Amino acid sequence: MKTHDVRAHDARPAAPEAPIRRLLMVADAAVAEVGELPAQVRAVIDAAAEVYVVTPSLPGRLDWLTDDVDRSRHLADKRLDSVLGHVRELGAHAKGRIGDDYALTAFSDAVADFHPDHILIGLRSSEHVNWQERRLIEKVVDRFGLPVTTYEVDCGGHGSEG
Numbered sequence: 640m641k642t643h644d645v646r647a648h649d650a651r652p653a654a655p656e657a658p659i660r661r662l663l664m665v666a667d668a669a670v671a672e673v674g675e676l677p678a679q680v681r682a683v684i685d686a687a688a689e690v691y692v693v694t695p696s697l698p699g700r701l702d703w704l705t706d707d708v709d710r711s712r713h714l715a716d717k718r719l720d721s722v723l724g725h726v727r728e729l730g731a732h733a734k735g736r737i738g739d740d741y742a743l744t745a746f747s748d749a750v751a752d753f754h755p756d757h758i759l760i761g762l763r764s765s766e767h768v769n770w771q772e773r774r775l776i777e778k779v780v781d782r783f784g785l786p787v788t789t790y791e792v793d794c795g796g797h798g799s800e801g
Contacts, residue, residue: 662687663755665738665746666694668763669721671796673728680790680798683759684731691753692726692735694719695745712737722761743778750783757786764793 662683670676676684684690696715715737726733738745749755758779780787791799 657756659683659687659757660689661753661755662690662757662759663746663749663753664690664692664722664726664733664735664759664761665749666692666718666722666761667697667742668761668792669694669718669796670725670761670792670798673725675792675796675798676725677790677798677800679800680759680761680788681729683757683788684726684729687731687757690726690731690733691749691755692719692722692733693738693745693749694722694735695738695742696740697742711740742775743782746779746783750785755785757788758783760787760789761798762789762791764791764799 664684673681694715696711719735719737723733723735739748746758750758760776760779762775776787776789793799
């Protein structure tokens with residue numbers, strides 16, 4: 640798992656021991672079961688007072704260009720149900736929604752709506768990455784200036800540190 644220290648980018652740096660009040664969890668992939676989440680990811684979720692889950696629909700490039708996004712939105716809805724179930728199974732208070740078709744817009748909308756103080760990103764493993772996920776972490780860090788924690792999920796639903 641990668642945790643990016645972005646305090647240099649933030650005009651209002653937080654103390655490293657500051658509690659996570661509002662955790663934005665953006666899930667491009669879902670683990671098969673809650674036990675597949677890496678321990679440090681579970682610790683971030685446990686530390687949060689409130690969790691807001693967003694699952695971008697992430698259509699393929701051709702689907703996105705032709706506005707044929709029904710299948711990707713259906714998959715995002717199923718992923719949202721799964722991730723919310725896992726987060727709630729860990730005992731966290733969570734709500735969520737499907738995000739925009741464009742990943743960075745999904746982040747922008749969620750940050751504007753929820754005002755998180757930490758972002759947790761679940762990405763597909765590098766061999767199965769979607770075109771929108773390339774360099775996504777760097778873009779999120781640069782744009783929002785918030786602490787970011789990442790993890791990867793392979794096609795079998797197994798989570799690993801990002």
